Structure formats: C-alpha cells, structure tokens
Amino acid sequence: MPYRYGTEQNRSKQYIKPWYAIPNNHNSSKKVLIIGGGISGAATAYSLANRGYSVKLYEKSHKLASGASGNYQAILYNTGAGDYMPLKELSFNSYSYTNNLVKLLLTPGTEYQTSGLIQLAYNSKTLKQQQKILKSQLPPNFCYSVNKTQMQELSGVSIQCEAGIYYPHGMWLNPSSLIHKLANHPNIEVILNNQVINLELNKTNNNKFQWEIVTNQDVLDNAPNLVLCNSYLLNHFKQTANLKLHVTRGQISKIKNASNLNTIICSNGYVIPNLNDCYTIGATFKNYPALTSAGEDKLNIILDEHQENLSHILPYVPELSADINPNNIEGQANLRAHTHDYLPLVGPLANYTEFKQCYKSLALDANYKIETQCPYLPGLYINALFGSKGMLTAPMCGEIIADYIDNTPCAVSESLRQALHPNRLWIKDIIRSKIT
Ligand SMILES: Cc1cc2nc3c(=O)[nH]c(=O)nc-3n(C[C@H](O)[C@H](O)[C@H](O)COP(=O)(O)OP(=O)(O)OC[C@H]3O[C@@H](n4cnc5c(N)ncnc54)[C@H](O)[C@@H]3O)c2cc1C
Known part of the structure; x- marks a missing residue:
C-alpha cells in the first residue's frame, strides 16, 4: 500500500x-x-x-x-439547520466536544455560562426553516419549539416575536x-x-x-x-x-450595562447575557474581496456597524434600548477567514x-x-x-x-x-x- x-x-x-489519503511520511x-x-x-x-x-x-x-478569537464573548452555536452533511456533522461533533472542553477548563459564571439560546422565528423564512429543523432527526433534548410566553419566561425579558426554538445547551464563553x-x-x-x-x-x-x-x-x-x-x-x-480564501470583517458591540437577560437571543443578529458589567450584541459581516495587506488597518471601530448590530436585535428585545447610548458603545472588530x-x-x-x-x-x-x-x-x-x-x-x-x-x-x-x-x-x- x-x-x-x-x-x-x-x-x-x-x-x-x-x-485524500493520509500521508505515509509520518x-x-x-x-x-x-x-x-x-x-x-x-x-x-x-x-x-x-x-x-x-x-x-x-x-x-x-x-x-x-x-478573531479575542472577542469579549462568543457563542457556541449549532442550530441543526442546513442540508450539507459535512457541515452538519462538523457542527454536531464540535458542539459536544467544545461544550465538554469548556466545562472542563473554565469557571461557570465568570468565564462561560450554559445560558441556553433562543432562535427567534423573526420572519416567514426563518419560521419555515425552524419547522424543518423541528421535523428533522436531532439528538433528544437538543432543541424544542417555544411560544412568546415561554421565550419571555426563559429569557427574563419581553420579546417582540411570536415563536422560536430553544436550545437548552446553548452556551457563551469568554474566548480569551x-x-x-x-x-x-x-x-x-x-x-x-x-x-x-x-x-x-x-x-x-x-x-x-x-x-x-x-x-x-x-x-x-x-x-x-x-x-x-x-x-x-x-x-x-x-x-x-x-x-484561495475569503475574508470578512466583523464588529461586535460591547454594551456597558446590566441587563435582565438570562439566555442568548438570536435573530439576524444576537445578544448575549452579561459577563461582569458588559454584554455583547453582534456581529456584522463585511466582505474584503482582495485583502493584500496584513489587514490590521481594517480593524477600526465603525459607528454605522454598531447601529447595524443594534438594529438587528433591539426591535425584538426593545427593553434593552432604554439604556443604550449608541455613541457610547465599545466595540471590537476582527477578520474572519473562510473557504x-x-x-x-x-x-x-x-x-x-x-x-x-x-x-x-x-x-x-x-x-x-x-x-x-x-x-x-x-x-x-x-x-x-x-x-x-x-x-x-x-x-x-x-x-x-x-x-x-x-x-x-x-x-x-x-x-x-x-x-x-x-x-x-x-x-x-x-x-x-x-x-x-
Ligand atoms: C466579530 C466576530 C464575532 C464572532 N463570533 C463568534 C461566535 O460567537 N462563535 C464562534 O464560534 N465564532 C465566532 N467568530 C469566529 C471565530 O472568532 C473565528 O472563527 C476564530 O476566532 C478563528 O480562530 P483562529 O485561531 O483560526 O484565528 P485567529 O483568532 O484570527 O488567530 C490567528 C492568530 O494567528 C496570528 N498570526 C497570523 N499570522 C501569523 C504569523 N505569520 N506568525 C505568527 N502569528 C501569526 C494572529 O496574530 C492571530 O492571533 C466570530 C468572529 C468575529 C470576527
């Protein structure tokens, strides 16, 4: 051989x-x-x-x-959506592997939290996607359908959306x-x-x-x-x-405030419950078709991108807007690379x-x-x-x-x-x- x-x-x-063979030059x-x-x-x-x-x-x-791994908070996120098998298998295997790794190494509360995650059915397309997810063969207790009252009870905040899916193992962590x-x-x-x-x-x-x-x-x-x-x-x-690789810039908005939020909430953006005195709203995606330099010059914080982040989440969780001053938000911007x-x-x-x-x-x-x-x-x-x-x-x-x-x-x-x-x-x- x-x-x-x-x-x-x-x-x-x-x-x-x-x-695709494994190299024999070990x-x-x-x-x-x-x-x-x-x-x-x-x-x-x-x-x-x-x-x-x-x-x-x-x-x-x-x-x-x-x-990119230096954000204040990140989500371990697997919705079970999509039909491309390798991506699905990678996400499911990783969900369990990284979950266990985080629990083994980090301290709950101060470094990570299994807060659960609510994915809102915020338009007819996402509602359809969620119905498909719920009909597909998923591990027991991976996710279940929730109505507005259940979402409000789980998250601790009022929510402007009628339906969603709850992922009880959804988790955020401090990547650093x-x-x-x-x-x-x-x-x-x-x-x-x-x-x-x-x-x-x-x-x-x-x-x-x-x-x-x-x-x-x-x-x-x-x-x-x-x-x-x-x-x-x-x-x-x-x-x-x-x-060949593709690069996108992403910016998160770090809100210095205490929220009543208990769970991660995702629409076409997301909000993560507090870590210490700040919480995160994210994240933007901006294409960089031809990144020739080292990329560090692309990392300035852009006010419009904060606005974009807020506009993706505040309509569904309006009580957060009361204390947010868009001109006084900290941010982190970084580059993602993908195939x-x-x-x-x-x-x-x-x-x-x-x-x-x-x-x-x-x-x-x-x-x-x-x-x-x-x-x-x-x-x-x-x-x-x-x-x-x-x-x-x-x-x-x-x-x-x-x-x-x-x-x-x-x-x-x-x-x-x-x-x-x-x-x-x-x-x-x-x-x-x-x-x-
Ligand atoms: C705004 C934003 C939000 C995100 N949110 C999430 C999330 O919620 N959940 C999630 O799972 N993922 C999230 N991601 C994606 C995730 O952060 C990245 O996929 C991940 O951090 C990539 O890790 P990495 O180690 O490959 O790259 P990086 O974290 O970018 O690390 C690469 C490192 O290599 C170093 N380096 C580069 N070249 C050299 C060299 N020649 N010599 C020495 N050092 C070098 C760089 O300085 C850098 O520290 C997010 C990304 C962004 C930008």
Missing part, C-alpha cells in the same frame, strides 16, 4: 482518491511548531500536548487571542479565557511577538526532513512537524500562496507544483482513476479558515490534526475527514480547469 487511509476498518481495497518526532495563537493554534497545541508532544506556539502579537487555559500546559511553550515570515523545508545530517520557521532572515526554530493556524494570513507563505464551501481546512498540505502535475488529467475527466501518490510536504499541516464558527469547531479540528501527527485513527468519520482536507481546493480548481 503506498498510502494509509482512515481507520483500520476503512482500509479496504476499493479505489481511494490518493489526494515521522516519530515529538516536537511540533504551531503558528498562530488564536483558538485553532491553542486547541491544536492542547490536543498534541495531552498526547505527550512538546509544542511551541508562535504568535505575532504581544498576547494570545489577539485576532479558553485560549489561555488551553495554552497553559506543561508541554506548551508560548512565544509572543514573533511573526513567522517564511517556512523552509530542509534535510538534517541524518537525512530527516525538518521545517525551519524564519522571521526577518533569522531562523526562529525548527521541527519535523509544523501546523499553520494563522487564519486570514494562511496564504502569505510560498507553500500556501495558492490556497468557498465554509468548511475549514484541516489536514496535510501538498507541494502545489507537483500536485497539479500529478492530477492534471482530472481536467479532462473528473472521474479519471489516478493512483499517483499525493506529493505531501512532510510534516506540514493546516488547521485554519473557520469563518464565523471557529470557537465552536476549531477545538475538535485540533484533535484531527493531532490524529494525523500522532498516526492514530481519526476523531471524525472518514467522509468528514476528506471533506475537510485542504487538497479539495486544488482538486476543484483542476477539475474546473483553473489549473492546467
């Missing part, structure tokens, strides 16, 4: 698309470098550290959780607390204020591959395993330059030039049966592009990366593992003849 495929029972003799080193100190980097580090790996986590900023707890592990060393500029693959004297990470001409470190968790800057390296299919990139990376050469016949016939082994870059993995749900999904994807590096059966189904595989982007481009 030129390559390994999934769990033991999955290694059947049927044709396996080699670009190394036995216990050293891993990770780039990016947000939720994806910290969670990947934690999963590997728990398996005995020695992890160095490199972050360009002066603190962890300085990118989770990231710091994940990174606070004896096997993890955090190195701040270091932006990795280049990645170089070299061979050691004893003929083993190792990655060197380079900043401003200095080699920072080296290791046989390297994981890229650096979100919208993912394709700023020569090895990743051909990965064309809204699934993150989780898995090994190939050499782009060799990859397009190996599989170019697919441009002529997408069903062409090719056996050529995938030209993976040894020891290089990606865990990135989590879009608007990274607090929910990135931790479990960290486990998947740990499975690749540790050579253990994958934490998710084989179909989900393949759906998350970075190679799907380049294969799609070849089939659509964007690569020749």
